[in-house]
Amino acid sequence: MYFPKEVEIIEVGPRDGLQNESQFVPTALKKELIKKLSATGVRRIETASFVHPRAVPQMADAQEIVEFCKEINLDFIVLTPNMKALQLAIDAGVKQIAVFVGASETFNQKNINRSIEESLQECVNMFAKAKEHNLFIRGYVSMCFSCPYEGAVSFDQVERVVRHFVQHGVDEISIGDTNGQATPKIVYERFKRLLELFPNTVFVAHFHDTNGFAYANTIAAIQAGIKKFDSSIAGLGGCPFSPGATGNISTKKLVELLHKMDIETGIDEQSLQLANQFAKQLID
Template sequence: MQFPKQVEIIEVGPRDGLQNEKVFVPTESKKRLIEKLALAGFDRIETASFVHPKVVPQMADAAEIAAFCRELGMKFIALTPNVKALQRAIDAGVPQIAVFVGASETFNEKNINRSIEQSLAECADVFQLAKKHQLFIRGYVSMCFSCPYEGDVTYEQVKRVVSHFVTYGVDEISIGDTNGQANPQLVYERFSQLKKDFPNTQFVGHFHDTNGFAYANIIAAMQAGIEKFDSSIAGLGGCPFSPGATGNVSTEKVVQLLEEMKIAMNIKQDALKEAALFAKSIIEN
């Protein structure tokens, strides 16, 4: 078995992990969590979403969070689903942006009230403006393995969205097991095919742990040549439009796994454990 010598872990907890919390997490608590994660050694952290506050109230403080991240001097990612959101992010000085499109038509409709075709057309405008401002662009493809509404998702469905992202010069593409139903064999085959069809594209693995397969799926993805993974501190998060899906794969467990395998990440485990305890405390109170 061949494994990479080094892996990048992109921490998504402050955005993806907290966005669906029903009780608003105080802005100062979010700042403390972000600071603790930065001190743990993460090079990139997804910290905010510039969606309309009425849609995602938890992210209403996105501009203030962005200002704090700039003060820390860190690289951070913000979700910008449309041109209006992107313009707000640009005004806030965000260096890296992200957009979402589902590989499943039904999921995409339920998640953002758009057909895939409409979403891809909207993305083109976002990408054009982001490129003009020289921003790093991340594309998320959701439901890349199965869908709670449609069942199995085919490779061609995933390729449709990936091809669009690649055409517009997206810097990296995160492939999501959004409902946590993927298995290692499927993960290996899907990433291997993506790497074959798009050899110059940076892919990221994004797994949920609904069936407890996420860590095995990370191993399978590494076997297919993937060296970047999203994870969420304390396993926070989930998708409200994916019935039964649990949280994202836990950052501290991923780090522990890779540490045992002698794969470098430059993450300080003691600081990470402290961040995980703090993350749990701010959503339990």
């Protein structure tokens, strides 16, 4: 088996983790969580989303969160689902953005009320504008293994979105098991094939732990050649448009697993434990 010397963990708890919480987490507590996470040594944190508050009330304070991230000189990512959101991010001085498109047609329609083709076309203009402002672009591909509405998602469905992202200069692509139904076999096969087709592309694995397979899927992704992983503090998360999907893979447990296999992350486990305890208190 292959085990790299180091992998990068991208913390997504403050955005992807909290977005599904029905009770609004006060902005001051979000800032404290971000501060505690930054103290762990994690390199990048996804902290906010410029989405309409009616759609995701938890992200209503995105502007204030972005200003805070800039104040503490944090390397952070902001989700920008459309052109209006992108402009807000540019105006706010954001340096890294994320855009998502579902590999499943039904999921994409339910999530953003657009077809995949319509989403991909908007991405062309968004990516061009982002590049004009020298922004780092992360592309999320959601529902890359199965879909709660359509069932199994084919490799061709995933490749369609990935190829579009690659052709338009995305800097990294996060491949999501959004409803947490993937198994190590399909994870290994899918990432292996993506890396063969797009050898110069940086891929990130994004696992949800609905069936408890996320850690086994991490090992499978590593064997396929993946060295970057999204995770969420205290396993926070879930997708409002993916019925039954539970939280993201836990940052604390993922780091513990990697360190026990002598894979470095640059993250301090003691500081991470403090952030983990704080995050749990937010949702309790």
